[in-house]
Amino acid sequence: METISTPLLSLPHHLTPQTVNSNHDQPVLSFIDRCTNSNQLKQIHALMIRTGLFFDPYSSSKLFAASALLPFSSLDYARKVFDQIPKPNLYTWNTLIRVYASSREPIQGLLIFLRMCNESPYYPNKFTFPFVIKAAAEIFSLSVGQALHGMVIKASLGADVFISNSLIHLYFSCGYLDSAYGVFMMIGEKDVVSWNSMITGLAQMGRAEKALELFRIMEAESVKPNDVTMVGVLSACTKKLDLKFGRWVCSYIERNGIHVNLTLSNAILYMYMKCGSLEDAKRLFDKMEEKDIVTWTTMLDGYAKLGEYEAARRVLDTMPRQDIAAWNALISGYEQNWKPKEALSIYHELQQSKIAKPDEITLVSTLSACAQLGAMEIGECIHAYIKEQEIKLNCHLTTSLIDMYSKCGDIKKALEVFYSAERRDVFVWSAMIAGLAMHGQGRAAIDLFSSMQETTIKPNSVTFTNVLCACSHAGLVKEAKTFFNQMEPVYGIPPEIQHYSCMVDILGRAGLLEEAVEFIEKMPIVPSDSVWGALLGACQIHGNVELAELACGHLLELDPGNHGAYVLLSNIYAKTGKWDSVSRLRKHMRVTGLKKEQGCSTIEVNGVIHEFLAGDNCHPLSGEIYSKLDEIVMKLKSVGYVPNKSHLLQLIEEDDMQERALNLHSEKLAIAFGLLYGKASQPIRIIKNLRVCGDCHSVAKRVSRLYNREIILRDRYRFHHFSGGQCSCKDYW
DNA sequence: GTAGGGTTAG
Incomplete structure (x- = not known):
């Protein structure tokens, strides 16, 4: 359509804008709204230019509105029309x-608004503000929003309910609950949208209780709720996991004859799923006449999160269109239920099938699966994919990459990602602090926390958990006390149970057992199992039987099935030679059927994850692995290694059996495998599900020197970097 | 002389 790009050339000379009468009964205009496709619209456009009608502002505004708002039209075309209007x-x-x-580019809305203010003779009116405020909300710009709010007040439009409603929405998008509430309170005649904006906003910010309270007030003030209200109320129920209230809402909807559209059905479905009523969800799903991609994905996600993977898979295979969200639901279902191998296998299938393109959410879940597994080669592939596809690193992805590299043992790469990130929110900072903490770099973690103070990013409760964790792994008692004491007065974050546990752990490890007990006694909240567990762990290190029994008693009271507590206590008895107690405890464990969690180590070689259980013969190369292990032990013994059996005294009595059992530890099998098949230039990276035992720790140290190989071992709590006969934890773990 | 704000999943 040539006339669109060169309209002025084809303008008939006898029809200049001035000669057109503002006749709005022009028959052409009535056709505009009746267009059913873009060709018809373009023909009218051409005609209007030929006749000069286009240069009448009212007529062109009609054409432009159609080009911008009719469903078949594109924004590109609309913009071209706009640019032609003089x-x-x-x-x-x-x-x-x-x-x-x-x-998709709400910022353009703000730029056009600025152009309008500068270039046009108009001052924004009551219609302008809702649109431009929406644009500000879309890009979460509080500063722009506040500036607009100021303009609204200056223009004496502060009482306009439409504008106020959009301001409420804006303030909620920016997390400014109080400002939203302030605007709400100033509305003289609140309409249903005002209430809906508040209820929805509160629910989305996790203030479910407040949202439901507002719903009750709304009812008391006789404002009639509509379908959008109910979506907001359901969202609050879902956040609270309040099935009872959710069911009540459903009956309320029925009693009040509120129209149940697809969105509302989906919200009900989601509530049932999240609140744990699969039955209700299934019934509703089967009853729904209209289903969209949200409906299907909600079902799929629900099944996957409940661990019903076959049902989830069936939904994926049945749904009419598999978009990336559907795949994400399945991948994250596996990942969040600690099935990282399955998560990676679905990701692999997705890439092979090319049915949908991985997005940020896919990558976040997949990176987290890599972190769980310690699968660094796969994680690196995903990082390369991100670069190759020029996917922009948002804070979510940055956090995942830092977490993946940290948990796979490459703290340098994690730091690289951190320092090259364009934006860092509190999660990015916290993840980096956690990474340094688990690698025992307590000082560096604290320095990073100090740098964080120079930014505008405020630490949260998780940041402090990570900082205290860093102090714990590095034995920084004084620093930990300072941070802990600053939490509430300086940062306004009241310490939670995990912070108390950390402190008990720090004091206990440092041998300040008395102080740790005093600390527990003074706690303003009830000590949890983790607090007693920390004390018990410290008692093991320092061989304090009395306190261990006390801690163990409390721990088992809170968590009777805690086999770890028994193992720790029996270790302490063994260490202090209380054999009677050891056998009494062992008998108790046998009778109650308590079993130690089985040790499991994984190692990645050439992108394949190999898994070893204690004493397992399942690996196809089992024979070679055990011969290698024998060779290692012989070599080590020839240079003075003596097996340290204190770690399994409670389980096996005969001496040679003890040594055999030690050699069956899964991390030793993994080390032997790494020496046999890993690239000689690469460190051996091992992930262990339990804590590494003292004997394996000393073997790893010796192997790192004798074979001149770096070994990076992640256990349940932290990393150990073995190199040249030393460990980064300085034997403090 | 045309029009506006609030909605479900990952």
């Missing part, structure tokens, strides 16, 4: 801001 009127400016505000 003097857009206010209606036209407003319409352009409106379509940009809900487009």
